[in-house]
Amino acid sequence: MIKQISKKFVHADLRNKIYCDWITFLKKSEKWSRDRIDEYELNSIKTIVAHAYNNVPGYRRLYQDVGLCPGDLKTKEDLRKFPFVDKETLRDSIESFTTKIRGMEFITTGGSTGIPFGFYREKAAFAKELASKAYQYYRIGWREGCRQMVFRGISIKRSSRMQFYPRFNELRCSSYYLTNENMEIYRKKAFEYRPDFLKGYPSSLYLFARYLKDSGKTFPRIKGLLCASENLYDFQKEIFKEVFNARVFSHYGHYELAVLAGFCEMKDTYHVLPQYGCAELVDKNGKPVVTPGEMGEIIGTSFLMHATPFIRYRTQDFAVLKGWGCPSCGRPYQIWERIEGRLQEFIITTAGRYISMTAINMHDDIFNHIKQFQFYQEERGRVEFRYIPKDSFNEKEKEKIRMKLLIKLGEDMRLIFKKVNDIPLSNRGKYRFLVQKLPIEFGDI
CATH class of the missing domain: 3.40.50.12780 (ANL, N-terminal domain)
Incomplete structure (x- = not known):
């Protein structure tokens, strides 16, 4: 049982003088x-x-x-x-x-x-960093002390793979264990915790949203999603809005x-x-x-x-x-x-073109019949599309994905499909949509 704390409780890092003064300055200076x-x-x-x-x-x-x-x-x-x-x-x-x-x-x-x-x-820099992020989060209704369900690359040994941090009023869920079984545990706990916001890596939140959509399971109403530490793609944003019917905020x-x-x-x-x-x-x-x-x-x-x-x-x-x-x-x-x-996060074609992952950005319905996917490149002009299929996946769906991707990639690119059982995480618990093994310098682009 999670012990609810008053929303008036705010961690010391979010109420020290440097933090409060910087928030005031940011509000004033934006005008x-x-x-x-x-x-x-x-x-x-x-x-x-x-x-x-x-x-x-x-x-x-x-x-x-x-x-x-x-x-x-x-x-x-x-x-x-x-x-x-x-x-x-x-x-x-x-x-x-x-x-x-x-x-x-x-x-x-x-x-x-x-x-x-x-x-x-220095400590003052950290306080201003927290205040600067908070100032941005205010734009979608976030406030200090609100309830947050956070998906992070943290190792939690307890079987639930989650831990409540009362000092921050956060329910932290490990992104290392996003299996269907664990995501169902997260979902059920959310009804007890009633988060105001979901926060975390877009790739982790995307897998959780896909689980909710595919299973037809409900989730408590939230005010918004706070995405950070990774690029946010349109197909992720679309499913977030569809599943949670809430504002999506991203920061760099x-x-x-x-x-x-x-x-x-x-x-x-x-x-x-x-x-x-x-x-x-x-x-x-x-x-x-x-x-x-x-x-x-x-x-x-x-x-x-x-x-x-x-x-x-x-x-x-x-x-x-x-x-x-x-x-x-x-x-x-x-x-x-x-x-x-x-x-x-750029794919290199045979002709030496550099294709950003944002250019490949596909609508979520293209991937309705696969659980996860990842691009993998170690040879110019050749990229693997690694995927974990759902039971509904078939050759027709495979060809549909192939045609849509080749339109984005162009004629000077070989696309290889590779069925896999697992897509490994980065050492920080992130799901990378492209693993690029080729060396790239900015002057090449």
Whole structure:
């Protein structure tokens, strides 16, 4: 039996002074003009670059090597003169790219590569990170202390594969064990817990939604779904709305706290949060993307991180620019049409074309007769479609999927169907829709 707690209870991390002050600031500043936002960004850029130059040896050497100093920053555009940094550069010399700040802690993330990457983060940055996400979640009715059913890549030894965390008012469900038997346990427990929101990896929430749809089982009414840590595809969003009849919110961010972007409450486009960091989109030549509809790599400069600063940090994630200023809600922010994902989320054809997984995005009814699927590529021009069939799957359905996928992939691509019994998870408990074994550089795209 889950002991219900008052919604007035809020964990200390969600009510400290830094968190509350930052929420207040974000609410106030979203009403600023674009000129004032630009002024804030420029001042924040100057502050973090000066801090890095004066206190962080790695950045000072990096800038001196190209003849730059903080005084060279006169406009936001001047930031483009400063060199990029990437994960490898920081990981190989993390101590020289770090300065001591009281209360800082060492954070480690494997990311999509599985290679550990550690850096230092101060407590104030973490508090502002939580507040920034909360500010975005407010757009669909989320509030501190609300009941959340969370699907995460956590190992839970108890047989139910779930655990209630009263401090956060969260019912956490392990994404490592999404069998029909366990998902039915999750479903039944939800009627006792009555969550306000579902939260987690889109791929895990998708499997749960498919289970509910295929089994015809009911689920308590919720206010919305909070999707994070993976790209959200249209076919996932469609089934979420169909099964749960609730709002779907997606946000883009990462452990480095350099860029944060989340859905508008009125339109499913990403608003980049300028108070959090400076986000650039650059093409394969490092030039700024300024044309709506054009894709670029996300480059982030964090305004929150001072222990290990991230300045012009190459995320190896990609987004498509929509423009500046949202006509629906009025916020004067940079707007992204969609997130394309990481470099390793592109399929390579024989002719050398690079196809984003968002371009292959298929309506959910195409996959009605399979339980799970995954693309797997280790040879240019050849991709495996690995699938776990349902009892209703037959050659007619297989051919239907083949024809629809080949329209997306093109003539210079061989599509191989491979029936499997299991599709393994990543080490973080995620279901990857593409396993890409070929090396890809941004300049190749």
